[in-house]
Amino acid sequence: MIDKTVASAAAAVAGIPDGATVMIGGFGTAGQPAELIDALIAQGARDLTIVNNNAGNGDTGLAALLKTGRVRRIVCSFPRQADSQVFDALYRSGALELELVPQGNLAERIRAAGAGIGAFYTPTGYGTALAEGKETRLIDGRAYVLEYPLRADYALIKARLGDRWGNLVYRKTARNFGPIMATAATCTIAQVDAVVPLGELDPEAVVTPGIFVQRVLAVGPAAQAAP
Amino acid sequence: MIDKTVASAAAAVAGIPDGATVMIGGFGTAGQPAELIDALIAQGARDLTIVNNNAGNGDTGLAALLKTGRVRRIVCSFPRQADSQVFDALYRSGALELELVPQGNLAERIRAAGAGIGAFYTPTGYGTALAEGKETRLIDGRAYVLEYPLRADYALIKARLGDRWGNLVYRKTARNFGPIMATAATCTIAQVDAVVPLGELDPEAVVTPGIFVQRVLAVGPAAQAAP
Amino acid sequence: MKRLTREQMAQRVARDIPEGAYVNLGIGLPTLVANHLPAGREILLHSENGVLGMGPAPPAGAEDPDLINAGKQPVTLRDGGCYFHHADSFAMMRGGHLDICVLGGFQVSVTGDLANWHTGEPDAIPAVGGAMDLAIGAKQVFVMMEHHTKQGVSKIVGRCSYPLTGIACVSRIYTDLAVLDVTPHGLSVVDIVDGLSFDELQRLSGVPLINPRA
Amino acid sequence: MKRLTREQMAQRVARDIPEGAYVNLGIGLPTLVANHLPAGREILLHSENGVLGMGPAPPAGAEDPDLINAGKQPVTLRDGGCYFHHADSFAMMRGGHLDICVLGGFQVSVTGDLANWHTGEPDAIPAVGGAMDLAIGAKQVFVMMEHHTKQGVSKIVGRCSYPLTGIACVSRIYTDLAVLDVTPHGLSVVDIVDGLSFDELQRLSGVPLINPRA
Numbered sequence A, B: 001m002i003d004k005t006v007a008s009a010a011a012a013v014a015g016i017p018d019g020a021t022v023m024i025g026g027f028g029t030a031g032q033p034a035e036l037i038d039a040l041i042a043q044g045a046r047d048l049t050i051v052n053n054n055a056g057n058g059d060t061g062l063a064a065l066l067k068t069g070r071v072r073r074i075v076c077s078f079p080r081q082a083d084s085q086v087f088d089a090l091y092r093s094g095a096l097e098l099e100l101v102p103q104g105n106l107a108e109r110i111r112a113a114g115a116g117i118g119a120f121y122t123p124t125g126y127g128t129a130l131a132e133g134k135e136t137r138l139i140d141g142r143a144y145v146l147e148y149p150l151r152a153d154y155a156l157i158k159a160r161l162g163d164r165w166g167n168l169v170y171r172k173t174a175r176n177f178g179p180i181m182a183t184a185a186t187c188t189i190a191q192v193d194a195v196v197p198l199g200e201l202d203p204e205a206v207v208t209p210g211i212f213v214q215r216v217l218a219v220g221p222a223a224q225a226a227p
Numbered sequence C, D: 001m002k003r004l005t006r007e008q009m010a011q012r013v014a015r016d017i018p019e020g021a022y023v024n025l026g027i028g029l030p031t032l033v034a035n036h037l038p039a040g041r042e043i044l045l046h047s048e049n050g051v052l053g054m055g056p057a058p059p060a061g062a063e064d065p066d067l068i069n070a071g072k073q074p075v076t077l078r079d080g081g082c083y084f085h086h087a088d089s090f091a092m093m094r095g096g097h098l099d100i101c102v103l104g105g106f107q108v109s110v111t112g113d114l115a116n117w118h119t120g121e122p123d124a125i126p127a128v129g130g131a132m133d134l135a136i137g138a139k140q141v142f143v144m145m146e147h148h149t150k151q152g153v154s155k156i157v158g159r160c161s162y163p164l165t166g167i168a169c170v171s172r173i174y175t176d177l178a179v180l181d182v183t184p185h186g187l188s189v190v191d192i193v194d195g196l197s198f199d200e201l202q203r204l205s206g207v208p209l210i211n212p213r214a
Helices: A034-043 A062-067 A085-093 A103-115 A178-184 B034-043 B062-067 B085-093 B103-115 B178-184 C006-015 C029-036 C086-094 C131-137 C198-204 D006-015 D029-036 D086-094 D131-137 D198-204
Strands: A021-024 A048-051 A071-076 A097-100 A119-122 A136-139 A142-147 A152-162 A185-195 A215-218 B021-024 B048-051 B071-076 B097-100 B119-122 B136-139 B142-147 B152-162 B185-195 B215-218 C022-025 C044-047 C051-055 C076-083 C100-104 C107-109 C140-144 C172-174 C178-183 C186-192 D022-025 D044-047 D051-055 D076-083 D100-104 D107-109 D140-144 D172-174 D178-183 D186-192
Touching: A021 A178, A034 A062, A034 A152, A034 A185, A048 A062, A062 A071, A062 A085, A103 A119, A103 A142, A103 A178, A103 C086, A103 C131, A103 D086, A152 A178, A178 A185, A178 C086, B021 B178, B034 B062, B034 B152, B034 B185, B048 B062, B062 B071, B062 B085, B103 B119, B103 B142, B103 B178, B103 C086, B103 D086, B103 D131, B152 B178, B178 B185, B178 D086, C006 C029, C006 C140, C006 C172, C022 C029, C029 C100, C029 C140, C044 C086, C086 C131, C100 C131, C186 C198, D006 D029, D006 D140, D006 D172, D022 D029, D029 D100, D029 D140, D044 D086, D086 D131, D100 D131, D186 D198
Parallel strands: A021 A048, A021 A152, A048 A071, A071 A097, A152 A185, A185 A215, B021 B048, B021 B152, B048 B071, B071 B097, B152 B185, B185 B215, C022 C044, C022 C100, C100 C140, C140 C172, D022 D044, D022 D100, D100 D140, D140 D172
Antiparallel strands: A119 A142, A119 B119, A136 A142, B119 B142, B136 B142, C044 C051, C051 C076, C172 C178, C178 C186, D044 D051, D051 D076, D172 D178, D178 D186
């Protein structure tokens, strides 16, 4: 019997090695897998590359992970926020490398990795500093930049419900990067409010088919109400 | 008030000009918008380019459209079937031009058109007759073929339910090409079993957001049970 | 002459958004436009974090941390709205499906180049978000900004000195002094705030303007 | 020596599909494998027309024209299965997420090239479907075919004479005479039908084979 559920947060993040590239879901704190990030902090892996839309808020979740000093490099679209003080200090001190990517290129590069696309031409960023040094091409009179897939060893994501096959449904705008990150990582770990019996999720409404998910951790509905 | 519903099949296909590129949803007959195709036949547009996975089954639907002689060119992945006699005869006589595309490239090219991608590198077809003359590139040691987006003037698709904003949900494997064709056409026309009041479709389970749909035709549930 | 307030600017932009339009309002100043959309018009608001058919802010106490806009403020969903993931959301933006996006701006050039994501100062922490995708993706790009910097320098320029967001992407500029269309011949004045003449506006702007009534 | 029947070939392939595998069974001969998957193993069947977790054919009279497999035959959905659109389905295939696909073949070369979509005859109507996507996308590509054509010619060849489906994409070949692994050194025999020696199999095959037991 296939059973992708794991019993503890520690088991969920077991085996993530030093030097790993880890995608973390969420847009700000919506969809951020707080319990999995805490478990990764406790687990101790270092020299990490993190892919997230932002670079942490306040001093919990992703910000707390950055604060441990175990992140070498972050790939994101919007690091600077009112409460990104942890990132700001690390970046200014030169302790954290930043790859800034337009949000749509970030999403499309993650999707391309999951879909087996070798590279793609995007109009976003053409002629700007964020496309400097990149290959460009004129197609049907429009200018494009060549962008490459963004893959990860692990993805930590948050969904609303899951089942033992790893099927997932999300909640409102907390869906954001979860479904595409799940396709782009070798090992996708999802925290969910609850695990439901197989067949309970509507087959027309499953957002992430279980094929993209390797481990499922139930953290209880409390996580959803948390700020 | 936005109301994309139309009162008749004739109104649904009004304005499709001679020479148009028309995507038609469906995989075999599952998801094939039979009523819209019949309306297109009655409407009379000619010199059409049709994009579909197949090239018609039996002598109804897409096959009946081909039989009118108003299709100049078809782009598909799997024309030859046990009951593709209409296509077979037209193709053998030279009356119908065929662009044969691997099914995954067909889907990805349609998606690329809807997503604003200028071109993409795909591993599918490399080294085969279907990539002859196409640009290739080695990326990270793997060989890829450059493929371009596939756009349409119109898309005729079939869904299960729709609302006046054009939101759609589908039924089982009749979903197939509908959602991506809706994104790739300037004007997408959806036939649905029924139009439901706004807000009745679960916002977590809408498959095609209304932004991609211009006209919605209710044809009644009979269409779904039809062979 | 009285400069428009931020709310008046938002009101002016809102007037130009027609029934049935699919619209993305950028973070900051453009967000105010939502408060001024005519009640009689059905207009669908998109937010890049995966929602179409966004409604107004919820009443205090009814905020849902899982339902936010691109500025990470709590919002609501209208009947007929729906959710989707980030790649689908940006496909919607980049594929040319949005009718209008409204963006803030540091500078707009006479040819419609936009600079709005980075001051370029060496110690500034950059953040781009979805600005570059909106700039190249929406059918019409409206930029909404003060006509002048706090130092009184025109933000409408011959050539942007700040790092670009997009090239030749702006359709129309809304400032606290005027509305300007970007045309192949230059910036054409659509309207001017009460009490300001074309010649005065021209003197206050960094580039030659076209007076369509001349 | 007794050649395997088509059902026995399907049984032999089924034996190699482990618990938890995500599998696509190509149209034609490979479809038979579904009938022989061990009852004790949870194996998830994918079909490129947008379904994962496919179940067996429905009883007569319970067919649903909206629930079919890639061969356009009626199927069912297991609890835990789900539907998705064509781009998502092929992303699953092309992105390397399927563990195994089983394809039919006209020819397989000693280096794992596959020809299975077109005879190349001038009057033949071509049809490729998802074969090229499966050939390059699945982690392992199993090809299932008779060892010989009806004319008695080996379908295992030095170089395919039919148009290619994919280059160096085949992992393992299942015929009515043997199972062969494609290795960097050539085709290595995994097992041979009862009553046939390696030397006899070698004589019946178009290319040099490796006997790992030698």
